[in-house]
Amino acid sequence: xxxxxxxxxxxxxxxxxxxxxxxxxxxxxxxxxxxxxxxxxxxxxxxxxxxxxxxxxxxxxxxxxxxxxxxxxxxxxxxxxxxxxxxxxxxxxxxxxxxxxxxxxxxxxxxxxxxxxxxxxxxxxxxxxxxxxxxxxxxxxxxxxxxxxxxxxxxxxxxxxxxxxxxxxxxxxxxxxxxxxxxxxxxxxxxxxxxxxxxxxxxxxxxxxxxxxxxxxxxxxxxxxxxxxxxxxxxxxxxxxxxxxxxxxxxxxxxxxxxxxxxxxxxxxxxxxxxxxxxxxxxxxxxxxxxxxxxxxxxxxxxxxxxxxxxxxxxxxxxxxxxxxxxxxxxxxxxxxxxxxxxxxxxxxxxxxxxxxxxxxxxxxxxxxxxxxxxxxxxxxxxxxxxxxxxxxxxxxxxxxxxxxxxxxxxxxxxxxxxxxxxxxxxxxxxxxxxxxxxxxxxxxxxxxxxxxxxxxxxxxxxxxxxxxxxxxxxxxxxxxxxxxxxxxxxxxxxxxxxxxxxxxxxxxxxxxxxxxxxxxxxxxxxxxxxxxxxxxxxxxxxxxxxxxxxxxxxxxxxxxxxxxxxxxxxxxxxxxxxxxxxxxxxxx
Numbered sequence: 001x002x003x004x005x006x007x008x009x010x011x012x013x014x015x016x017x018x019x020x021x022x023x024x025x026x027x028x029x030x031x032x033x034x035x036x037x038x039x040x041x042x043x044x045x046x047x048x049x050x051x052x053x054x055x056x057x058x059x060x061x062x063x064x065x066x067x068x069x070x071x072x073x074x075x076x077x078x079x080x081x082x083x084x085x086x087x088x089x090x091x092x093x094x095x096x097x098x099x100x101x102x103x104x105x106x107x108x109x110x111x112x113x114x115x116x117x118x119x120x121x122x123x124x125x126x127x128x129x130x131x132x133x134x135x136x137x138x139x140x141x142x143x144x145x146x147x148x149x150x151x152x153x154x155x156x157x158x159x160x161x162x163x164x165x166x167x168x169x170x171x172x173x174x175x176x177x178x179x180x181x182x183x184x185x186x187x188x189x190x191x192x193x194x195x196x197x198x199x200x201x202x203x204x205x206x207x208x209x210x211x212x213x214x215x216x217x218x219x220x221x222x223x224x225x226x227x228x229x230x231x232x233x234x235x236x237x238x239x240x241x242x243x244x245x246x247x248x249x250x251x252x253x254x255x256x257x258x259x260x261x262x263x264x265x266x267x268x269x270x271x272x273x274x275x276x277x278x279x280x281x282x283x284x285x286x287x288x289x290x291x292x293x294x295x296x297x298x299x300x301x302x303x304x305x306x307x308x309x310x311x312x313x314x315x316x317x318x319x320x321x322x323x324x325x326x327x328x329x330x331x332x333x334x335x336x337x338x339x340x341x342x343x344x345x346x347x348x349x350x351x352x353x354x355x356x357x358x359x360x361x362x363x364x365x366x367x368x369x370x371x372x373x374x375x376x377x378x379x380x381x382x383x384x385x386x387x388x389x390x391x392x393x394x395x396x397x398x399x400x401x402x403x404x405x406x407x408x409x410x411x412x413x414x415x416x417x418x419x420x421x422x423x424x425x426x427x428x429x430x431x432x433x434x435x436x437x438x439x440x441x442x443x444x445x446x447x448x449x450x451x452x453x454x455x456x457x458x459x460x461x462x463x464x465x466x467x468x469x470x471x472x473x474x475x476x477x478x479x480x481x482x483x484x485x486x487x488x489x490x491x492x493x494x495x496x497x498x499x500x501x502x503x504x505x506x507x508x509x510x511x512x513x514x515x516x517x518x519x520x521x522x523x524x525x526x527x528x529x530x531x532x533x534x535x536x537x538x539x540x541x542x543x544x545x546x547x548x549x550x551x552x553x554x555x556x557x558x559x560x561x562x563x564x565x566x567x568x569x570x571x572x573x574x575x576x577x578x579x580x581x582x583x584x585x586x587x588x589x
């Protein structure tokens with residue numbers, strides 16, 4: 001007995017000494033959890049269940065929070081739990097925002113607030129909020145249905161430390177007194193001296209005088225978006241840029257009609273200007289002369305956006321790109337100028353190209369895709385939605401095309417000409433694809449999608465919305481990195497869901513909207529086998545019995561968002577039970 005007692009004491013002492021040496025301070029654990037977290041806050045839930053200490057540490061790691069309607073009653077409790085929040089997003093909240101903002105306690109680290117897509121700015125709540133939280137540096141109030149000049153004075157008065165302000169695309173509902181608005185802009189410029197990013201898109205009252213005040217008083221501006229501000233003149237903008245020496249400016253989004261030699265001369269001094277965005281130009285007409293002005297300016301441009309612009313020719317485009325051979329990002333959406341032959345010529349200037357958008361360019365074909373990846377060794381993202389309806393022919397001639405592992409993202413949605421043989425070829429040529437969008441490519445079938453999954457082992461986001469998919473026979477191999485799968489508007493059956501649940505166990509998001517052949521049996525396969533699933537969408541899945549919803553969280557506790565099948569009825573108190581378990585439930589009722 002004495003030997004056993006001595007042995008037990010020795011083991012206890014050894015364990016105690018081991019625990020002492022294994023102890024780590026909270027800061028060390030925070031670094032470890034951040035490394036494991038990889039930006040996914042929900043991943044911390046399993047860690048927080050280990051101990052009270054871990055629970056406390058993981059609570060302090062969450063930095064952002066999006067507020068939905070069901071979360072409002074618990075907001076105060078949530079905010080007291082997550083004490084290190086830096087960002088609050090109310091975009092998806094549709095209740096009394098004034099009252100909710102008044103409930104928010106002091107948050108010492110909060111720097112970002114998003115109030116977009118609202119009827120108007122919640123003036124009373126925002127003023128009360130600003131008295132408790134004085135650290136805000138970013139405010140987004142875009143796409144409002146009512147905006148007045150008093151809101152400009154309110155923002156200037158409440159948030160003097162703002163560095164980012166987005167007021168883009170709002171609807172003006174006061175007496176349209178331009179003088180009041182101009183006074184409001186001047187008040188903003190005087191109060192927000194640290195402003196770095198400003199979006200005033202579609203503010204029709206903005207004039208040359210407004211820009212003069214902004215550039216005079218806001219010396220640190222890096223990004224200015226003033227598209228669809230039709231009272232601006234080229235002379236006024238040029239004068240403001242030259243006289244006020246905006247040396248920090250990196251991104252400038254202007255109405256296209258302003259691009260004149262005078263404005264270009266004023267831009268030459270902007271040694272940090274890397275982006276010009278003309279996509280929202282007035283009537284979106286850009287002349288060859290304007291492109292030539294930009295080309296001759298010798299700016300350090302890395303991004304040019306001409307999406308939906310017209311009026312220029314291939315000669316103007318050639319003149320521009322031949323002068324900017326270090327360009328990294330191009331957007332030519334809806335261009336009527338580009339065709340396969342012209343893209344091949346231009347690609348010789350684009351050795352550093354990283355991303356390009358050629359969506360709705362009706363004169364280009366799949367040949368452009370191959371030419372670009374062959375000529376541009378850094379190209380990692382291509383968007384070619386709804387290009388020329390031309391089926392790929394002579395596949396055998398392309399089998400020796402080679403492999404181009406640099407391409408990571410490919411958007412071929414809305415291409416009715418695309419067939420299985422084509423997408424299998426693309427998957428072979430681009431084996432490192434991580435994002436592939438094939439939505440509305442209705443001629444693609446099970447075999448094409450199967451080969452994509454087999455050949456692209458790195459794929460994490462796959463969108464096959466509206467494709468001709470049923471059972472995916474042969475899906476008997478692991479697809480370890482697939483996180484998002486959109487099967488909406490397909491004919492997938494339970495057999496396909498069973499195969500997916502076995503092969504794609506790491507799925508985080510599964511969208512099955514309008515999959516009328518699925519039943520609750522297939523859904524249960526997914527819930528049982530996809531152990532990390534966070535979102536499932538069953539909207540308009542008429543053959544999925546509503547009873548499955550009640551058991552979803554017990555089958556898969558990781559769920560954070562459920563969109564229920566049709567005819568599912570639930571009370572607000574029952575919805576709150578889901579919310580208490582960390583899951584938001586959406587219904588069609």
